[in-house]
Amino acid sequence: MAKKMLEGLKVADFTTVIAGPVITKPLAAYGATVLKIEGRNHLDLFRQGMVPPVGTDFPGPFNPWANRNPAGAFYNTGKLSISLNLAKAKGREIAKQFIMWADIVVENFAGGAMKRMGLGYEELKEIKPDLIMLSSCMQGQTGPHASHPGYGTQLVNLAGLSSIAGWPDREPAGIGPYTDYVAPRHSLVAILAALDYRRRTGKGQYIDMSQFESGLQLMAPLLLETATTGRVSEREGNYNPLAAPHGAYPCLPTRTDRYCVIAIYTDEEWKNFCYAMGNPEWTESPKFSTLQARRDNEEELDKLVEEWTIQFLPEDVVRRLREAEVWAGVLDNRDEWLNHQPQIKRQSPYTAPHGIYRCHPEYRWCAIAVTNDEEWQSFCRVIGDPAWTKESRFSTLHGRQENVEEMDRLIAEWTSSHTAEDVMAMMQAAGVAAGVLQTGEDLMEKDPQMAHRHFYWELQHPEIGRYRGVAPSFVFHEFPYELQRAPLMGEHNEYALKEFLGMSDEEIEELIREGVLE
Amino acid sequence: MTEKNAVEGMLSPYRALDLTDEKGYLCGRLLGDLGADVLKIETPGGDPDRNQGPFYQDKVDPEKSLFWFAYNNNKRGITLDIEKAEGQDILKKLVKSADFLIESFPPGYMDRLGLGYSTLGKINPGLIMVAITPFGQTGPYKDFKGPDIVVWAMGGRMYSIGEDDRPPTRISHHSQAYLQGGLEAATGAMLAFYHRQMTGEGQYVDVSIQAAAAQQGNSAWDSRNIVPQRTMPTRSRLRITRVWQCKDGKVSFGYAGGRMAERFVKPFLQWMENEGMADSYLTNFDWEDFDMAKTTQATIDRIEEPIARFFASFTKEELLEGAVRNRMMFYPTFNTADILQSPQLDARDYWEEVEHPELKTSILYPGAFAKISGNPVTISKRPPLIGEHNHEIYQQELGLSPEEFKKLEESKVI
Numbered sequence: 001m002a003k004k005m006l007e008g009l010k011v012a013d014f015t016t017v018i019a020g021p022v023i024t025k026p027l028a029a030y031g032a033t034v035l036k037i038e039g040r041n042h043l044d045l046f047r048q049g050m051v052p053p054v055g056t057d058f059p060g061p062f063n064p065w066a067n068r069n070p071a072g073a074f075y076n077t078g079k080l081s082i083s084l085n086l087a088k089a090k091g092r093e094i095a096k097q098f099i100m101w102a103d104i105v106v107e108n109f110a111g112g113a114m115k116r117m118g119l120g121y122e123e124l125k126e127i128k129p130d131l132i133m134l135s136s137c138m139q140g141q142t143g144p145h146a147s148h149p150g151y152g153t154q155l156v157n158l159a160g161l162s163s164i165a166g167w168p169d170r171e172p173a174g175i176g177p178y179t180d181y182v183a184p185r186h187s188l189v190a191i192l193a194a195l196d197y198r199r200r201t202g203k204g205q206y207i208d209m210s211q212f213e214s215g216l217q218l219m220a221p222l223l224l225e226t227a228t229t230g231r232v233s234e235r236e237g238n239y240n241p242l243a244a245p246h247g248a249y250p251c252l253p254t255r256t257d258r259y260c261v262i263a264i265y266t267d268e269e270w271k272n273f274c275y276a277m278g279n280p281e282w283t284e285s286p287k288f289s290t291l292q293a294r295r296d297n298e299e300e301l302d303k304l305v306e307e308w309t310i311q312f313l314p315e316d317v318v319r320r321l322r323e324a325e326v327w328a329g330v331l332d333n334r335d336e337w338l339n340h341q342p343q344i345k346r347q348s349p350y351t352a353p354h355g356i357y358r359c360h361p362e363y364r365w366c367a368i369a370v371t372n373d374e375e376w377q378s379f380c381r382v383i384g385d386p387a388w389t390k391e392s393r394f395s396t397l398h399g400r401q402e403n404v405e406e407m408d409r410l411i412a413e414w415t416s417s418h419t420a421e422d423v424m425a426m427m428q429a430a431g432v433a434a435g436v437l438q439t440g441e442d443l444m445e446k447d448p449q450m451a452h453r454h455f456y457w458e459l460q461h462p463e464i465g466r467y468r469g470v471a472p473s474f475v476f477h478e479f480p481y482e483l484q485r486a487p488l489m490g491e492h493n494e495y496a497l498k499e500f501l502g503m504s505d506e507e508i509e510e511l512i513r514e515g516v517l518e
Numbered sequence: 519m520t521e522k523n524a525v526e527g528m529l530s531p532y533r534a535l536d537l538t539d540e541k542g543y544l545c546g547r548l549l550g551d552l553g554a555d556v557l558k559i560e561t562p563g564g565d566p567d568r569n570q571g572p573f574y575q576d577k578v579d580p581e582k583s584l585f586w587f588a589y590n591n592n593k594r595g596i597t598l599d600i601e602k603a604e605g606q607d608i609l610k611k612l613v614k615s616a617d618f619l620i621e622s623f624p625p626g627y628m629d630r631l632g633l634g635y636s637t638l639g640k641i642n643p644g645l646i647m648v649a650i651t652p653f654g655q656t657g658p659y660k661d662f663k664g665p666d667i668v669v670w671a672m673g674g675r676m677y678s679i680g681e682d683d684r685p686p687t688r689i690s691h692h693s694q695a696y697l698q699g700g701l702e703a704a705t706g707a708m709l710a711f712y713h714r715q716m717t718g719e720g721q722y723v724d725v726s727i728q729a730a731a732a733q734q735g736n737s738a739w740d741s742r743n744i745v746p747q748r749t750m751p752t753r754s755r756l757r758i759t760r761v762w763q764c765k766d767g768k769v770s771f772g773y774a775g776g777r778m779a780e781r782f783v784k785p786f787l788q789w790m791e792n793e794g795m796a797d798s799y800l801t802n803f804d805w806e807d808f809d810m811a812k813t814t815q816a817t818i819d820r821i822e823e824p825i826a827r828f829f830a831s832f833t834k835e836e837l838l839e840g841a842v843r844n845r846m847m848f849y850p851t852f853n854t855a856d857i858l859q860s861p862q863l864d865a866r867d868y869w870e871e872v873e874h875p876e877l878k879t880s881i882l883y884p885g886a887f888a889k890i891s892g893n894p895v896t897i898s899k900r901p902p903l904i905g906e907h908n909h910e911i912y913q914q915e916l917g918l919s920p921e922e923f924k925k926l927e928e929s930k931v932i
Binding site: 005006009022026030070071074075121139140141142143144145148149150151154155157158159160161162163164165166167170171172173174175176178181182185186187188189190192193194195196197199200203204205206207208209210212213214216217218219220221222223224225226227228229230231232233234235236237238266268269325354355356357358365366367368369371428431432433434435436437438439440441442443444447448449450452453455464467468469470471472473474475476477478479 | 528529531544548552572574575576577584585587588589635648653654656657658659660662663664665666667668669670671672673674676677678679680681684685686687688689690691692694697698699701702703704705706708709710711712713715719721722723724725726727728729730732733734735736737738739740741743745746760761768769770838841842845847848849850851852853854855856857858861862863865866868881882883884885886887888889890891892893
């Protein structure tokens, strides 16, 4: 068998919980030696049971509980473990020796903690100039919030991700520790680049990973939007935002199929639009002063806009509006435009239907996203071309968007009489995007695609028993990875001290006596 | 903008060809951030995803898409029609000197054009070819359509997000699943690259966005056969507040009894006291013994009343500073406007002012994904205009004559 891809690469891993261990997990899967340096003084949350059984003490390292948290076993597959008391000078000294041994050091204490233990980068660099070290914490190693501890489940609030998750009329939805899966990927990419840089130049690197700043990368388009327009985008459930006014409005000559198309997203555009119309009195009404208000009063608004557009040729309306920097276009075929509006696609996918639909039985769901008219036709065929799909209010994209709640109700009438699997299969076979809203059970026991990719690995753990780890989301055509179970706490004390540091039995005995190994 | 061109990136000797759409922009962006020379290869006329908003000054224009800007910094841009034979020849020439090629076409598309790994890997045995698709290159779902909402649904991430009287919900706006896929692709690319640097061997990296979304695992099912329910229950026995109103917005804060109280409630009560807002009911409450499963709504209401009053008397910024000062683990629910005001980000010099001469302005961008000591990540190239570097690449580098260049333009190859 060929050598493993990362054979020979050595990692001193001081990390805990999720955002740290996820960085080094793929390295272990591809053959690197990852030594998890843990201990009573920085007990991984996942070495603890969040709710220990009644009558147990707070779980210490040799308490069997330390090895029984399935999350800990999940996030640390393929690693070795040494349990070292970092509160003791000798413990920190040995940690330093492992740092000397390693190619890479990774830690995710609250900002500044390594420094306080005498294991800060500046100090370590003196004795190991080519050290590659990554520190990952909530808000970075510097600045007024540097030492603030926390978890990803909370950080998503600070990073703005919560504000865009959930329904517009409800509170932000909890989205779990989302940033915990963002920062580790950024971290690993930086570490691997640093390895190559060191290979070429002999220089080490310190990588200061703020999980906050890393998470903001996924908010970048909306941050740019606020930075340039001042507008703040909020959560939209499973829908996409509408503009208002937004649509095709009839023009002169009357009784012909000539329209102008208007789409107004911002309050500034609204002001310009009012100006172009000569600021009629009705535009002053609070009923139309904000996008939300305009959407709430859309029917009345459309009628008033129509009263204005109907006085002109579409070309004239468009000229006026464009002069006022409002998006507008001439339309000769209303339906064609309503079904194909790529120019005003504001968010992707700007579509309807687009949502999660209840299936049979009632706790099962299927996602459906129809992105163009062709798919809409296919969708209608799959659900048996019911009469409502022919109604004018649903036959165009614009109509479906305007009547989205009613449409979703009608779609759910159909989906709720089918299983989610059937809905997905029928839709995808017809070229319509759809997917079962999968649970852990679906993914682990049923999903044939995941099985095909050998995503879940069945592992045998001495204390947990059978459990499953996950592979990286990429596969290489040639080099397989191999998932192995997570270590017990301190399982490799002797192995690591002897093999990596060359210690003798006597020295190890002494460390045990002194409580350095715990 | 300060002069940043002097900074050498860690990957500066290497080149990546980026043929992706929105499913893969972030992968090339990260390599570019680290200094690689990333060539964004667009179809003549520009990437279709340049039509995604939001737009600069809300002007719908492929050269003004803020979505496109956000993930195509630190790249150069050329146009090339790889469906035409001449375009394929040019791509093969570019592959000769490239280290990475990233694509996100449907499975089999590159093979059908004669540009699969079996061909390109022969032209350049050291090439790392990264393919990003919703479900992977092989397997029963490989040809399934996978927009964001579908991939989230199938990745297992969505089932427990949202409120129980409505369908589960995704994170709004641009596709988060695709960004996760892009991040994973960059990781896979760099692992393969590390190996190549050791052995000289290239690699084909097959990324599944569904698998990227499923990375969080399913311990609850695996160990206890439990399917976690939605995070925002509205039909449970008790109404428990998780998001609180403060002076100018919302703050997310959870409380609990037992051991958790020591960590999450006690410092909070101390803080209330320091602010002169202590409440004797809360102070004397037996937190050790408090169990959500056994308590009553009346108790919850009594607990929450003073907490709500406390939050309502502060702004988001004050609460954040208080949380930091008191080492409390909670945060206000920031929106993008709040984030732009963050003193922590200011102190770390996070934002980057990037010149956009074509718009006669500069735009404030989120800065580096990490602070790297020796070779800081900066935005040294603003996102390219459509075909901005055609001349540079085709004439100066590949040595096409002006006539040949013109011919390619006329036949719409570039």
